[in-house]
Amino acid sequence: MIIKPKIRGFICTTAHPVGCEANILEQINYTKEHPPIENGPKRVLVIGSSSGYGMPSRIAATFGAGAATLGVFFEKPGSDTKTGTAGFYNAVAFDKLATEAGFYAKSINGDAFSNEVKQQTIDTIKADLGQVDLVVYSIASPVRKLPETGELVRSTLKPIGKPYSATAVDTNKDEIISVDVEPAVDQEIQDTITVMGGQDWELWIKALNDAGVLADGCKSIAYSYIGTEITWPIYWHGTIGKAKEDLDRAAAAIDALLKGTGGEAHVAVLKSVVTQASSAIPVMPLYIAIVYKVMKEKGLHEGTMEHVFRLFSQQLYKADGALCDTDDMNRIRMDDWELQEEVQSACKALWNQVTTQNLRDITDYDGYKEEFLKLFGFGLDDVDYDADANPNPPQQFIEV
Numbered sequence: 390m391i392i393k394p395k396i397r398g399f400i401c402t403t404a405h406p407v408g409c410e411a412n413i414l415e416q417i418n419y420t421k422e423h424p425p426i427e428n429g430p431k432r433v434l435v436i437g438s439s440s441g442y443g444m445p446s447r448i449a450a451t452f453g454a455g456a457a458t459l460g461v462f463f464e465k466p467g468s469d470t471k472t473g474t475a476g477f478y479n480a481v482a483f484d485k486l487a488t489e490a491g492f493y494a495k496s497i498n499g500d501a502f503s504n505e506v507k508q509q510t511i512d513t514i515k516a517d518l519g520q521v522d523l524v525v526y527s528i529a530s531p532v533r534k535l536p537e538t539g540e541l542v543r544s545t546l547k548p549i550g551k552p553y554s555a556t557a558v559d560t561n562k563d564e565i566i567s568v569d570v571e572p573a574v575d576q577e578i579q580d581t582i583t584v585m586g587g588q589d590w591e592l593w594i595k596a597l598n599d600a601g602v603l604a605d606g607c608k609s610i611a612y613s614y615i616g617t618e619i620t621w622p623i624y625w626h627g628t629i630g631k632a633k634e635d636l637d638r639a640a641a642a643i644d645a646l647l648k649g650t651g652g653e654a655h656v657a658v659l660k661s662v663v664t665q666a667s668s669a670i671p672v673m674p675l676y677i678a679i680v681y682k683v684m685k686e687k688g689l690h691e692g693t694m695e696h697v698f699r700l701f702s703q704q705l706y707k708a709d710g711a712l713c714d715t716d717d718m719n720r721i722r723m724d725d726w727e728l729q730e731e732v733q734s735a736c737k738a739l740w741n742q743v744t745t746q747n748l749r750d751i752t753d754y755d756g757y758k759e760e761f762l763k764l765f766g767f768g769l770d771d772v773d774y775d776a777d778a779n780p781n782p783p784q785q786f787i788e789v
């Protein structure tokens with residue numbers, strides 16, 4: 390099949406398996422070029438491991454610390470007429486490259502919110518690894534099927550209390566627009582907490598702990614975002630922010646549980662990056678185009694792989710074995726570079742000046758668009774997009 394990008398709204402409905410493999414290889418090579426992560430984990434479970442921040446977590450564990458990894462994700466395979474999702478191809482590539490390099494890498498494709506996927510994960514750990522010493526929770530989902538009732542709950546990305554009006558970019562027309570978002574009603578706030586809050590992370594840790602598959606000293610992290618004044622109305626002070634506050638609550642409960650066996654749990658607050666999840670959030674694409682411009686100019690830019698590698702090597706598994714640095718909520722603040730005063734004041738200045746005419750000059754909008762396409766395996770120099778590509782490459786995922 391000849392595969393080209395097809396963009397609909399804020400997603401690309403096609404993905405390129407060869408391009409996705411090239412992306413994974415690039416991330417693996419980045420990791421291999423760095424000194425190994427001393428004291429790193431050896432058996433790792435990554436929940437939400439097929440893209441965004443989850444995949445580099447798996448790569449840092451494997452190629453940085455030499456860990457055996459089990460990945461969980463929810464992705465669609467390709468068929469003769471349709472391509473699979475980018476996450477599917479990323480995971481195919483990771484399993485292949487990790488296995489070829491001699492590492493244990495198994496993947497479970499199914500709904501992480503379900504009891505069945507949790508049980509399959511436990512069975513696989515028991516059969517192959519015995520226990521795990523790190524659990525990474527990196528799910529981003531607009532919907533959660535509740536395991537007990539089967540009810541489908543949807544999250545929303547809305548402000549709370551009052552309508553929100555802001556400058557944004559229409560990424561299909563490459564135009565600066567104004568977006569107006571009505572505030573959430575109470576049910577929408579509750580539902581967003583149900584989908585993206587900490588309950589499922591807690592259910593995972595409880596299930597894994599009850600099954601005896603968490604090693605003594607096991608750590609767990611879940612990823613969060615706080616951001617800045619520019620994005621607060623739609624993010625930290627909005628429905629998704631309430632869900633992330635609930636993640637902080639869950640982190641404290643999980644930390645208390647894991648401390649009993651010498652372990653720990655943290656929320657890691659990460660920087661804004663181009664992922665499928667962030668491109669769905671109003672205002673984020675423009676903010677990212679601006680902050681990338683500023684951080685690239687200041688030599689502070691990191692992509693997902695660089696950022697997660699710094700988290701693993703300089704915080705979670707420090708060379709001297711010291712505990713990670715945390716804020717007063719016990720969170721690991723990897724967003725420290727992005728939140729520097731000089732970065733944020735430069736962002737605010739650009740935010741107030743941006744127009745359709747100067748979008749490409751004063752922001753890194755071209756970089757944003759390139760990275761967006763790259764998420765789906767497109768726009769890479771060394772991939773022949775006119776060549777036939779197999780939309781269903783061989784894989785051995787455990788399907789649940």
Ligand SMILES: NC(=O)c1ccc[n+]([C@@H]2O[C@H](COP(=O)([O-])OP(=O)(O)OC[C@H]3O[C@@H](n4cnc5c(N)ncnc54)[C@H](O)[C@@H]3O)[C@@H](O)[C@H]2O)c1
Nearest residue numbers: 437439441442462463501529530612613614661662664666
């Ligand atoms: N993108 C950012 O700028 C950013 C910044 C800070 C924190 N984060 C956080 O990082 C985490 C991951 O987000 P991302 O941006 O990497 O998202 P992403 O869309 O790139 O990846 C989401 C992952 O979740 C998996 N997933 C979704 N629903 C699932 C389900 N029902 N069962 C199993 N797997 C499922 C997907 O398969 C994929 O592996 C989120 O908690 C997000 O808030 C993101």
